Amino acid sequence: MSGMSEVYASVDLGGSKVACALATGDGNVLAERTIPTQSHQGSQAVFARIAALVSELAAEAGCQPAALGMGVPGLVDLEAGVVEFLPNLPTQWRDVPARDMLSSQVGCPVHLLNDVRMATLGELVFGHGSRGACTMVFFALGTGIGGGVVVDGKLRLGPLGAAGELGHQTILPDGPRCGCGNRGCLETLAAGPAITAQGVWLLHSGRAPRLHELVGGDAAAVTPKEMAQAAEAGDEAVREALVRAAEYLGIGVANVVTALHPELVVLGGGVAEMGPLLLDVVRESVRRRVRMFPTEDVRIERSLLGDKAGLLGGIVLAMKGGSIGGRKPR
């Protein structure tokens, strides 16, 4: 890998917090910090605070970043370096020329990407993909379900960096209305809130005694992780709800496997922390549903990098810049 001796900066911009890191090209993190986003201050102020943070980290590490990679939770015009739309910030950003705004403040080239696609790069280069995968699919299971697709070593981007929205495959044609406007998206069936809602319902209906103990009767404390513990401890109804969600996810994974026959599928995000149940059910669903070719050679794994996938992907993005994806100028 080139650029080992250079240092790069990475920024993972979220709705509530911004994570920032300085690292070498081989993924050795030199300094790292997280600050609140405070997006209500407007993009100019957010970028100023990010630039100040990068300066601090650079001073600590005693070196200047050669380039910066930033992931944002939304649509990016990759050629123009413009954030087209960030739906999840308290003040929605539209048409923010983020690349040039941030670049002028940090004094190095800036490259933008959707945050989940950036995490996909991290998984490819520093996670399970580093064992040699070249066609890989990443699912980020959190409040929503994002994704990323790598074909023959190149991130599939499309003109808006929006290819890979695997959480918005239709799994139930007449299913629940999704935030995106479609019905029955995978996200409506297997993202954190969909799973948690089932847990809360079972809690209220008295069918989850172990979960009730675990959260002290507090519905607000229910998470997929607590539900997995309750299932483990004997709450059968909770186990069924988790299996159903995991089977829906298994369909989403199976559909992409059928289309691309990848070497590797990585499940990341908070919901993936749920434990072995999720992985077991997804693996079994894929074996059962993909019948047109043998799937023994398709590895399905939980993220190695956890919540560091995005920041490490940002280092790859900073280092490789515009050459990460396979895009044709239009």
Add this chain to the structure above:
Amino acid sequence: MSGMSEVYASVDLGGSKVACALATGDGNVLAERTIPTQSHQGSQAVFARIAALVSELAAEAGCQPAALGMGVPGLVDLEAGVVEFLPNLPTQWRDVPARDMLSSQVGCPVHLLNDVRMATLGELVFGHGSRGACTMVFFALGTGIGGGVVVDGKLRLGPLGAAGELGHQTILPDGPRCGCGNRGCLETLAAGPAITAQGVWLLHSGRAPRLHELVGGDAAAVTPKEMAQAAEAGDEAVREALVRAAEYLGIGVANVVTALHPELVVLGGGVAEMGPLLLDVVRESVRRRVRMFPTEDVRIERSLLGDKAGLLGGIVLAMKGGSIGGRKPR
């Protein structure tokens, strides 16, 4: 394009017939003929007849092919040149070293590929894709539903040339049992037999008077094309059945568009001849279901090449040989 002056041979091996053509590298067909497959004679005999046919065509055209591309309806080990499994021939073929068997008889290099992936190459190079698409998805709608995926100009193959089996996406999790063993595959809902079965049922139940006229009351004469004519002529129940099948296809298309944001989706095969209803419903389904990015720039078209897509793809395969796909040796 290189190889314009060379002549190539193409073979499209089907369950009942074998189509064969000689053409220049720019797709100018010099000679073409179709013979019965007679697969019960065994693979050796079938290849001998194919080789004899190629010789005849070469004599007619007055030139020898530099290479031959052959599409087969099943799994191919691309590196070994071995047909692993052809489920649809009357005598199922297993582990037939087709590349070497045919090559020694025709006296030129032979390249194998799944037949629908070969047709995808045809559409890419000589069909709608020739207007410059580099990421393209092909659905072959016939007795089954096959497919092909092209990313950044390269056919996505996977280790068995089996990537792109788009007809085996799960559309209804608890839907009808598919021939592949899964439930609710797109193929069970929108392939020719699934559509025709609906037409026959409506015919028998007396709810398709126009269809009854068109086929003279003969259930065996019902096809998706006749059903489209009957719908046009006023059979509302037939129209509804066609719309439902097309909406299922629309979900399958929307899922792939969401994952890959291609520039082009091509619908081919006999069912696509059904007329504008299919294309209209699929386009509308994709617009309605893909909401994470604008889809105005995703063209959805009926095949330009029709049943010639496979043969023309075989010419591309012959010309480009092993460099058609993006594969990493394992």
